[in-house]
Amino acid sequence: MSRDRTMANAFPVDRDDIELIRGAHPPLWKNPEPNGPYNLVVIGAGPAGLTAASEAANLGAKVALIERGLIGGTCINVGCIPSKAIIRTARLYADMRDAENLGGDTPDSLHIDFQRAMTRMRQIRQRISRADSAASLASAGIDLYFGEARFSGPDEVTVAGKTLRFRKALVATGARPALPTIPGLAEAGYLSNETMFDLTECPKRLLVIGGGPLGCEAAQAFCLLGANVILVQREPMFLPGEERDAAQILSDALAREGVEVRLNTEAVAVRTEGGKKLADLVRDGDTMTVSVDEIITGIGRSPNVDGLDLENAGVAYDATGIKVDDYLRTTNPRIYAAGDVCLAYKFTHTAEATARMVVRNALFLGRRKLSELVIPWCTYTDPEIAHVGLYPAEARQNGIPVKTYTVLMHDVARAVMDGEEEGFVKIHVREGSDRILGATVVASHAGEMINAVSLAMRSGMGLHALANVIHPFPTQAQGIKMAGDAYRRTRLTSFWKRLAARWLAWSRR
Template sequence: MFHSYPLPNPSHVVADDNEFGLNSRPAGWRNPQPREPYHLLVIGAGPAGLVAARAAAALGARVALVERHLLGGLSLNYGCVPSQALIRSSRLYAEMRNAEVYGVRTPQAIEVDFQLVMERMRRIRARAGRVDSARHVAAAGVDLFFGSARFVNSDAVDVDGVRLRFKKALIATGSRSLLPTIPGLDDAGYLTNETLFDITALPKSLLVIGGGPVGCQVAQALCRFGCRTIIAHAEPLFLPKEERDAAQLLADALARDGVETHLNTKAVNVRVEGGKKLVETINDGNVATIEVDEILTGIGRLPAIAGLNLEAAGVDYDPDRGIVVDDFLRTTNRLIFAAGDACLEHMFTDTAEASARIVVRNALCFGRVRLSALTIPWCTYTDPEIAHVGLYVRQARERGIPVKTYTVPLHEIDRALTDSEENGFVKIHVQDGSDKILGATVVARHAGEMINSLSLAMVAGIGLSTIAQVIHAYPTQAEGIRKAAMAHADTPPPRWMALLRRWWFAR
């Protein structure tokens, strides 16, 4: 049974939105007088731009940071922070409905107050924005300009009529939603991850176009709030980049929550009748119509590089793939670098920040740090989460690397049993004949936390043999990593060593 109630105190929303505005773009902000030429001019104040600007200023450089919209970029405003707040609330509702699994009586009436959920999200987003508020950025010694930047030549940009010259520049403009071309979609209206967090009422039904990480996360969360949720995925495989057993576990979890998933299904037309959105779909030649209240496009993102006049700066780019950079993140103009979603294949907050640090070292400190040297983990924040780092088996085989895999299902882990979270596994790939970790996939409630220790091991060159010697706190779900390492340590020795041991103990 689902109910919606008025927000207990609407002034809380106003207060949170006011703080959010003061942090991300204060009303009446006056851009500073230029101190040109700037040692580093940064375009875009998302995770990459903010990290680069602060790091460069800490070195003593003259730094300008230009932001067209809001400080914090996608991650703070429309991505990780607000989505994680929603996901956590939806998880609690799911746990309340499944209370008997934990030996607790399920409440008779679980009342979903979606407006209260959104109030919490806004409060958290406002609080998270305090660290990188306009006041704090300026206090760090960064000249903060709000406006649209446009290159006028190879070493200068125009920001709403003011010219800023630079010795080095960084393009960190992030990405934007990739919108499908479907007849009638614009007229019917739709949501993206950039508008989803503006809604105040839970839709009764929702069609998510795209079965990628973003679409899956949102679909599961809203379904747990009580929204009938459908995923239409044009590809034959669910989460096509992930390992098949991991994707299947998630598909099963979504089905248990009530999410309807249609693979090989393409939305081809949208119309509105009687206040409902009717989406015509095709699956293997069969035409069907899905009736929903809202549509969410969750099919991916594109680099946000339009309007920069990159031609004037001599910077090559591809509209779909972003700015062309080398392994040092330099563009075709050696004075200009790029970082984050504007140029990278992996559009993650942590990758954006890491690439920004590379730019500061290479642009200002004569560094030669390579992007290819990074070890990049990622995680899909569904329940269970799917986290991965390094190579998949198929990638290792394509490179001619022999692989051996150690898999530990979570139902063999005591903590997973006590938590009733045994649907998952730890899977670690090593180079056959050694203990070198090539990659790993973790499917678990907190897989994003667990993958970090494996990322650390890979960066530090720590093999499975060493991990097997590390005492892990008990009981934790990370015990699955130790068990995989122990499985490697218990691998039968080569024949010559077995014969040597037999001779030794037979003395």
């Protein structure tokens, strides 16, 4: 079965894991004695909890931070940091295979050192975790407690036999992998984002269940690192929330790299036989069985609300998480929530942004609203798929007329030079204006490129103003400016062309 890799008792793989645990949950740590009511008690030391505790302490608040497992939560230990480190190594091998198209020679025999790739990942994870070690948090004036937090009343929480009273509290306990209800899966054993980074040998055959961001990233990375990967998606396309042409580009890229893509297919049963895991897959009523060494599930995440005794504090929640209003207050006005435990968008950057909102709203009478946030996101496959704002279908459902400006990456000079021509830039504006409603970027560096559009939307800049931003040449972000230039050309109507021609003719007299 899967185990919680964020827990302090997780089995260390190597020396770097041992060092990570020493910093993120010191074995001999002694919890402090509670010292009067805290301005803010934070439950959970992931991205949201760390951000809130640090910002509040920097502003002079008396802060307590409670963590049951490893400081850093999902992001550092089993999420963003390790996954992107592995993806970088996978892209290196992809470039080596594609050397001829980049003006080099493809190695005659390409040896993939999977263990070395995983060792590099753990070194990077341990290095980045140092910034938020237990010692550094304590030196910043934060009272750090390790243990299971439980609410014992509307203004107090208990941890490791101690009772902490608070004026305000923040629940930032994050989320965990959701287990698909497939008969036999738990008994056969499976990997999730919390355990796949413990691998020291590459599985020869790997089944990935789920075509969301996690599943697609894992399938591509492990394929490039030497596994024979089967990716099963119940929907007719990967990333069902994204624009269809973006998902199609990704589907083609995965298939081209060797991933066995099975859309409209559902895993219905798993069993073990002869040391192998056998999975029954159904498509259009037909069943086939595949034999694999490992199975990764990537179907989503469930909020961590169990065991907190939220009922004692009068905090409402359900299977989707803690209920909050637009100011991130729960049904107990003393208690707030932030990050994956209460949000539909379960991203590290969203967790950090909402944590900053809570500090302002809870401690300083702020009125910052969740609905006002401009939230971009990115799936880190190759090419990457990044998005911000509305999709055209959403806008039309809300009665908003939309005009889309599209630039294909094969028309962007730097993308051609880099051999990264696959993808596009799409910027959606309200028809008849240059107000940006949203954007989708499919490119090798889409996650970097979407930032310009996010900044423009947050600052109220229109697409015309974005076109006037000078970009260094050549960059792939030139695609953003080219979309702005396309908008600007549409504003040059026949009337203005005639007027300009008359002016120029008069100026020659």
